[in-house]
Amino acid sequence: MLHLRAVCPQDKTAPALDILRDHAGTAHLVVHRGVAVSPEGDLVEADIAREAADEIVAALCVLELDRTGGITLEALDTALSDAADAAEEKAPGEGADAVVWQELLSRTGEESRLNVTFLAFLTIACLLASVGVLTDSAVTIVGAMVVGPEFGPLAALAVGVVLRRWDLVRQAGVALGIGFPLAMVVTLGGALLVRVTDVFGAQAFELKQHNEVDFVFSVGVPSLVVAMLAGAAGMLAMTSAKSAALVGVFISVTTVPAAGYAVVAAVAGEWSRCLQSIGQLLVNLLGIVAAAAVVLIVRRNGHRSPKGLRPLSPG
The missing domain is CATH 1.20.1080 (Glycerol uptake facilitator protein)
Structure with a gap:
C-alpha cells in the first residue's frame, strides 16, 4: 500500500474526492478542510493500492493538483485493515508488478x-x-x-x-x-x-x-x-x-x-x-x-x- 497526500485548492477538493472515492483501489479516505497553509486549501489523504497509484495520480494531475497544490506518495510497510485488504484485492494486477511512472x-x-x-x-x-x-x-x-x-x-x-x-x-x-x-x-x-x-x-x-x-x-x-x-x-x-x-x-x-x-x-x-x-x-x-x-x-x-x-x- 501507498499513502497519498494531496493539497487541494478548495474548488478542486470535491473532484479529487470523487476520483479517490470512485476508485476500487482506495481505502481510508480522509479530508482536512482548510488546514493547508502554503499553498492554501484542503488536505486529502488516502491509502491506495500500489497497482492503482499510477491511474489515481494521473487523474489527480488532470485536475492540475501537481501545479496548484501538491501530491505526495509514501510507502506503507504495514496496513492492518480489512478496507486496505479489500482495496488491494479489487485493484487490478499485483502490487509488486505495478509501475508508478511518476515515482x-x-x-x-x-x-x-x-x-x-x-x-x-x-x-x-x-x-x-x-x-x-x-x-x-x-x-x-x-x-x-x-x-x-x-x-x-x-x-x-x-x-x-x-x-x-x-x-x-x-x-x-x-x-x-x-x-x-x-x-x-x-x-x-x-x-x-x-x-x-x-x-x-x-x-x-x-x-x-x-x-x-x-x-x-x-x-x-x-x-x-x-x-x-x-x-x-x-x-x-x-x-x-x-x-x-x-x-x-x-x-x-x-x-x-x-x-x-x-x-x-x-x-x-x-x-x-x-x-x-x-x-x-x-x-x-x-x-x-x-x-x-x-x-x-x-x-x-x-x-x-x-x-x-x-x-x-x-x-
Missing part, C-alpha cells in the same frame, strides 16, 4: 543529478577499487561496487530514452560524463602518491602477479551478459516493490572497479590492461542501459502508457 521518473531524476554527494561517492568508490587492485583484494573490489552510485544515472538514461525525456538523458549524461573522469583523475593522484611513497610495498604495481582481481579487466562476452542481466534486474527492482535486489545489482557489475583498474594500470605502465579496463567499463555501461531500456519497454507495453508526466524539478 520512477522522480526517483531516477533525483539519483542522476550531478552534485557533491554523487561525486564524493563515485570518487571514494574508485579509490576503493584502486586499493583493491593494488592489494589484490577481491573483497575490496566488491566494496567499491557497493559504494558506487553510478546505477542511478544509468537507469535514468534508460528511462529517458524509453519515455523520450531528453531532459533526463542530458542530466544523467552530464553526471556520468563529468563524474567518472573526475573520479579517475582523483584516483590517479592517489595512485601516483602510493607509488612515490611505496606505502603498499614494492609489489603493489606488479599487476601480473595479482590474480584475484583479473576479472575486473577481462572484457568479453561474459562481461556483456552479466552487465545486461544486472541492468535488467536493476530496472525490475526500480519499477517494482523489490528494491532490495539493487544491492545484488551493484555487486554484479564492474563499472567502478574497471575505472579504478584503468588508472592503476596506467600508472604501472600496463597499457594493454588499461585499455582492456576501459573497454570493460564501456561494455558494462552500454549493457546495463540497453537491458534496462528493454525491460522498461516490456513493462510499459504491459501497463497503461505513461502520459502527462511532470517535468523534472530543477536542482
